[in-house]
Amino acid sequence: MSILIEAESEAAALEWLHENGRTDGLPVIIPTKERVARMALASGLDPALSLGAMGPGGGDTTVHAIATNAVMAGCLPDHMPVVLAAIQAMLDPAFDLPEMQSTTHSTAPLLIVNGPIRQACGIASGFGALGPGHRANASIGRAVRLCMINIGGAVPGVSDMALLGHPGKFTFCLAEDEEQSPWPPLHTSLGYLAEQSVAVVVGAEAPHSCIFQNDADDPTSADRLLRSLAATIANLGSNNAHFRRGHVVVALNPEQANVLHAAGIDRAEAQRRIHAAAVNRQGLLAQLNPAFVRPGADPDVLVHAVHAPEDILLFVAGGSGLYATVFPSWAAGAHANPVVHHEIVTDQACEIPGLSYG
Amino acid sequence: MRDGINMARRSIPTVALVTSEFWPQGDFVAGAAGMPDIPRLQLPHPVAGSGHDSMSELADEIAPRLVALLQSSSEPDNQSDSANQPA
Numbered sequence A: 001m002s003i004l005i006e007a008e009s010e011a012a013a014l015e016w017l018h019e020n021g022r023t024d025g026l027p028v029i030i031p032t033k034e035r036v037a038r039m040a041l042a043s044g045l046d047p048a049l050s051l052g053a054m055g056p057g058g059g060d061t062t063v064h065a066i067a068t069n070a071v072m073a074g075c076l077p078d079h080m081p082v083v084l085a086a087i088q089a090m091l092d093p094a095f096d097l098p099e100m101q102s103t104t105h106s107t108a109p110l111l112i113v114n115g116p117i118r119q120a121c122g123i124a125s126g127f128g129a130l131g132p133g134h135r136a137n138a139s140i141g142r143a144v145r146l147c148m149i150n151i152g153g154a155v156p157g158v159s160d161m162a163l164l165g166h167p168g169k170f171t172f173c174l175a176e177d178e179e180q181s182p183w184p185p186l187h188t189s190l191g192y193l194a195e196q197s198v199a200v201v202v203g204a205e206a207p208h209s210c211i212f213q214n215d216a217d218d219p220t221s222a223d224r225l226l227r228s229l230a231a232t233i234a235n236l237g238s239n240n241a242h243f244r245r246g247h248v249v250v251a252l253n254p255e256q257a258n259v260l261h262a263a264g265i266d267r268a269e270a271q272r273r274i275h276a277a278a279v280n281r282q283g284l285l286a287q288l289n290p291a292f293v294r295p296g297a298d299p300d301v302l303v304h305a306v307h308a309p310e311d312i313l314l315f316v317a318g319g320s321g322l323y324a325t326v327f328p329s330w331a332a333g334a335h336a337n338p339v340v341h342h343e344i345v346t347d348q349a350c351e352i353p354g355l356s357y358g
Numbered sequence B: 001m002r003d004g005i006n007m008a009r010r011s012i013p014t015v016a017l018v019t020s021e022f023w024p025q026g027d028f029v030a031g032a033a034g035m036p037d038i039p040r041l042q043l044p045h046p047v048a049g050s051g052h053d054s055m056s057e058l059a060d061e062i063a064p065r066l067v068a069l070l071q072s073s074s075e076p077d078n079q080s081d082s083a084n085q086p087a
Helices: A010-019 A033-041 A063-073 A077-090 A097-102 A117-121 A135-150 A186-190 A221-233 A239-243 A254-262 A267-277 A282-288 B002-009 B020-032 B052-070
Strands: A050-054 A059-062 A108-114 A173-175 A198-204 A208-211 A248-252 A279-281 A302-304 A312-316 A323-327 A340-343 B016-019 B040-043
Touching: A033 A063, A033 A077, A050 A077, A059 A063, A063 A077, A063 A135, A077 A108, A077 A117, A077 A135, A077 A198, A077 A340, A108 A117, A108 A135, A108 A186, A135 A173, A186 A198, A186 A312, A198 A248, A208 A221, A221 A248, A221 A254, A221 A267, A221 A323, A239 A282, A248 A254, A267 A312, A279 A282, A282 A302, B002 B016, B002 B020, B016 B020, B020 B040, B040 B052
Parallel strands: A108 A173, A248 A312, B016 B040
Antiparallel strands: A050 A059, A108 A198, A198 A340, A208 A323, A248 A323, A279 A302
16 A cells, blocks of 8 residues: 655655654655656556565555655666566565565575666676675665565564564675676576576575685685585574575676686586585584484484575676675575576566656 | 464464564564454463473463463453563
């Protein structure tokens, strides 16, 4: 349900939005009727179209509501199709959004964008792509979060029960560096064509760094990298290690991806070998958290931190250097924290008379 | 809370057990599901990990209240005057 408020100034409207829990705590662009209408127009859809209820509050996810939050986040109309596709993906019942919004775990939807829309919107994939300074990344990810607050009804300590949360709950969006990746783009591994644009979303913890020093003279370099990634995934504090399920995300920087490529390792082989090495002894898990291990279980059995190789979402992003990034996950919910995705439709937008905010 | 709501929707007599720390969330979820009055009993927080004896003591305390509530002979915490005061 949309509401229309009247205020004597934009400053007064901003204070109303803050006081009524409609922001993420930072200033927002005031979603005037004109700005929202222009943003909705960029979707090419009827603003009244409902995409479904968003949990945990069950708010009606209309195109108008999404456009409102996109305006507030600072999105340009060009960004709207990306926000729309991300929300469409997250409304897939398999994503368990109501439960994910409600969990005590530190998890947030990580949005990875593939395809030509990356250039059209300027979504960064290189140095600091998850950090500040990239308008499209910041505002698209923020729009997703504001939708979760204002449509989904996420309120810290009331309906969003994350014990601490993480900074990715403000914004958590980047693109794959398809141009520097030695492998086919991530979305082609999910059944799309390379020329399609796609929003890939997975609930994820904050980024965990994984250090790896390549040595061109060392024939075991590629194997060392894969085992380093596996060790980071299987870290004994993660939900994945103890629940043995859920997708995890690995962002390799271009240099590291090329180490694997040079060793003849493609994405599927890398997933297979990381999965095989991301194990813990059941006895060690039982020592730390016996509640999650069946009594009498064989302590010497090796258990995988993720169920299957394809549950490791492997893509290329970031500047080249020492560090890869691993995103462990919540690993819970009825569907065990899966990856969801939706095509970003870019040919439905109407002509927009100017892009500046009026 | 959602389990309780799903059971109630199947017309199964239901009482949701909610710890004090999660009492506001219980109110939120019940309201969002359109069942704001679904019976709830408040437990201390935490229950998980509080130890066998403590949990056993709590079960002994809560079971008669649970049965009485299912028999409609008592009032749930979410409808009593002293409720809705999370710790």
